[in-house]
Amino acid sequence: MKNKDHAYYLLILIDGHISTYSLSSKDCFLLGRKTAHTMPDIDLKAGYVSREHGKLIKTENGWSFQEMGSTNGTYLNGHKVQYEENDCPIVLADGDVLTICKSADIQEQVWIYFTKWQLQPVWVKYSLAEEKTVRIGRDHDNDDVVLENECVSRTHAILFLDSDGNCTLRDNDSMNGVIVNKRTIRGSCVLKNMDVIHLTDCTMVYTKDYLYYEEPQQWKNASKGKYILQAHIHSKKVVDRNGGGQKELIRDVKVNIEEGSLVALLGGSGAGKTTVMNCLNGMDTVGMEGSVLFYGEDLIAGFHRLKYLIGSVPQKEVFHEMLTVEEELKEAAILRLPSGTPKKEVESRIDRTIHQLGLEHVRKNRISLCSGGEKRRVNIAIDLVADRKLLCLDEPDAGLDPGMKQELFSILRKLTREEGKSILVIIHDVSELQYFDQIIMMTKLNNVGRLAFAGSPKEAEQYFGTTIKDAYSLLDGNPEKYIQ
Numbered sequence: 004m005k006n007k008d009h010a011y012y013l014l015i016l017i018d019g020h021i022s023t024y025s026l027s028s029k030d031c032f033l034l035g036r037k038t039a040h041t042m043p044d045i046d047l048k049a050g051y052v053s054r055e056h057g058k059l060i061k062t063e064n065g066w067s068f069q070e071m072g073s074t075n076g077t078y079l080n081g082h083k084v085q086y087e088e089n090d091c092p093i094v095l096a097d098g099d100v101l102t103i104c105k106s107a108d109i110q111e112q113v114w115i116y117f118t119k120w121q122l123q124p125v126w127v128k129y130s131l132a133e134e135k136t137v138r139i140g141r142d143h144d145n146d147d148v149v150l151e152n153e154c155v156s157r158t159h160a161i162l163f164l165d166s167d168g169n170c171t172l173r174d175n176d177s178m179n180g181v182i183v184n185k186r187t188i189r190g191s192c193v194l195k196n197m198d199v200i201h202l203t204d205c206t207m208v209y210t211k212d213y214l215y216y217e218e219p220q221q222w223k224n225a226s227k228g229k230y231i232l233q234a235h236i237h238s239k240k241v242v243d244r245n246g247g248g249q250k251e252l253i254r255d256v257k258v259n260i261e262e263g264s265l266v267a268l269l270g271g272s273g274a275g276k277t278t279v280m281n282c283l284n285g286m287d288t289v290g291m292e293g294s295v296l297f298y299g300e301d302l303i304a305g306f307h308r309l310k311y312l313i314g315s316v317p318q319k320e321v322f323h324e325m326l327t328v329e330e331e332l333k334e335a336a337i338l339r340l341p342s343g344t345p346k347k348e349v350e351s352r353i354d355r356t357i358h359q360l361g362l363e364h365v366r367k368n369r370i371s372l373c374s375g376g377e378k379r380r381v382n383i384a385i386d387l388v389a390d391r392k393l394l395c396l397d398e399p400d401a402g403l404d405p406g407m408k409q410e411l412f413s414i415l416r417k418l419t420r421e422e423g424k425s426i427l428v429i430i431h432d433v434s435e436l437q438y439f440d441q442i443i444m445m446t447k448l449n450n451v452g453r454l455a456f457a458g459s460p461k462e463a464e465q466y467f468g469t470t471i472k473d474a475y476s477l478l479d480g481n482p483e484k485y486i487q
Contacts, residue, residue: 010299011066014116016197016208017049021215023122030061034115047113051075051105060092066117067092068101078102097304098185100197114197121300122206123217130213131170137162137214139202140175141341148216153390154179154203154311156341162194168211170194178341179203179311187307203308204300229298231393231425232260236282236293239275249290252278253452257487258443260427262298262392265412265419265438268429270445271475275452276429277397279445283427284313284395297393314386318397322381324371328362329353331370331381332388339389356388359422361414376407380414387418394418396428405434412438433471436460442471446478448486455485 010027024045026032034057035043041054053073060067069092070077070084077084079093080100101115129148131137139148140158150159156177163171173191174181181188182201194200200207207216236256243250253275260266260283270276281287283295285306295302297309322331332353340349357366360380365373370381379399386394396415400408416438418424428439436442442463446455455478456463460471467474467485478485 010121012118012120012122013045014118014122014206014208015045015047016114016116016210016215017047018111019128019213021126021128021208023124023126026059026061026066032059034059047103049103049105049111049113051111052103052113056103057101058092059095062092062094064094066095068095069093073103075103075105078104098199116199116208119301119304120201120206121298125218127216127218128213129216131162131164132212134162135164137164138175148214150202150205150216151218152203152205154308154341155205157344159202159341162214170209172200172209177202179308182307201308203311204305229262230259230296231262231298232258232283233296233299234258234283234294236279236291236295238292239278239282239288240290251451253282253445255487256282256445256452256454258283258454258457260425260441262425263419263423264425264440265416266425266427266441266443267433267436267439268427268443268445269431269433269471270452270455271447271479273450273452274445274447276445278452279443280395280397280427280429284315284393285310286315311389312392314389314391314394316383316386316394316396316399318399318401320378320382322370322378322385325369327367327369328357328373328377328381328384329366332356332384335385336388339386352388352390356384359387359414359418360384361410374407376403376410379403379407379411387424392425394424394426396426398429398431400430400432400435408432408435436471444471444474444478446482446485448482453482453486455482455487457487 010025013024015022032044033055034045034047035041035055036052037043037046038054055071056073057071057077058069060069070086072086084093095117097119099117103113105111137148138146138158139160140146141150141152141155142157143149146158158175159177160181161173161175171191172194174188183192183198194209196211198209200209205217207214236253238251239253240249240251256279268276268280282291285302288303302309336349336352357363360383362380365377370378400411412435415426419426439460441458442460444456445452456466463471467477
């Protein structure tokens with residue numbers, strides 16, 4: 004799958020100093036050493052780097068590296084890049100490492116990590132010289148390296164250093180796992196110099212003397228108006244079970260969703276609403292061409308760690324009817340929150356979620372005795388208790404009477420306004436669109452789902468020249484006229 008629309012990043016470590024670069028501003032970057040006569044785009048401040056050492060070049064397939072006949076050469080993942088004047092550039096993959104060494108026997112080197120993952124500009128350098136055990140997590144009282152991130156477990160991982168300078172990393176039974184050099188570790192692993200470690204959305208680099216780590220992204224403090232989702236889906240195909248080959252489900256869907264907004268996903272039967280939602284939340288992107296960015300980061304490449312910030316609530320109810328509302332949310336919190344979350348914090352999350360969804364009056368009731376509207380809110384609460392930043396709901400209003408629908412959408416709107424949640428909802432009944440900030444309307448042309456409109460409800464009525472309800476008839480009669 005080609006993925007041309009998102010940025011790539013470099014993490015560069017030179018003589019103990021770490022820096023990050025985004026490759027979004029140009030299609031070609033010269034790497035080298037700055038002198039009175041040379042001005043490389045990325046200055047590698049080391050005497051053993053040539054003035055014009057190599058180039059990073061953007062192509063249709065991503066980014067490539069071209070060696071320029073440097074004195075000390077360049078190594079890609081430990082193998083020397085052979086230089087020939089007419090050689091084609093080498094295509095880079097996410098997680099590739101370029102190194103430039105002073106000599107084979109000396110540790111001095113420039114280390115360049117190439118990645119799709121968004122990198123933070125602020126990095127912390129933690130000395131391992133005196134430590135024998137380093138605890139990593141979000142427990143301010145017991146951890147040595149504290150990561151302010153709700154997806155990180157209380158003590159997520161532990162580093163053990165022995166007298167010979169060897170370092171072992173152990174996953175401390177964390178909920179969301181530990182990744183070393185793109186592989187999830189089970190139990191423990193011995194670290195090598197310059198290994199890259201990921202704990203949810205925090206990147207770390209291990210060296211013999213230091214642990215470098217980026218300050219975690221504070222999703223909850225992101226400013227209103229920032230896009231939480233930016234998607235350009237060129238196509239989504241599946242295997243055609245009837246005629247063989249592939250069947251295209253949707254094509255050319257381009258949408259931007261602002262943080263803190265309530266968004267309705269509309270369209271007739273077969274227009275691709277569920278397919279679009281499952282691409283936007285990352286749950287089903289097999290056969291998709293295009294890109295989905297979550298706060299500017301590639302959702303598909305980083306889904307294994309970003310998925311904990313996204314909640315998907317199916318239309319089918321997933322709770323246990325014989326439990327009380329409070330008991331159900333306690334079970335959900337234990338399953339969804341990081342291991343080691345203190346009991347007091349679990350209880351606080353449950354109280355907050357019950358209050359957010361207006362369920363205080365039924366918290367001690369069995370779910371089987373709740374009304375239809377209350378059951379729908381319990382269904383949403385099961386994911387909300389883990390403090391998801393994006394909630395995707397599939398027809399949460401199905402089967403509710405008008406009063407219950409108004410109450411539900413009023414609560415969802417309040418969650419976006421007061422809690423900063425972003426909520427995407429598939430609905431069929433358009434009578435309550437006044438609660439929504441944005442609508443995404445799909446139609447169908449030649450049995451392929453196409454985007455007809457994306458914008459505010461008021462803008463939609465101006466675009467179609469009629470009410471949203473009547474726009475369905477326009478799309479049925481002449482979908483090609485309105486496809487964007």
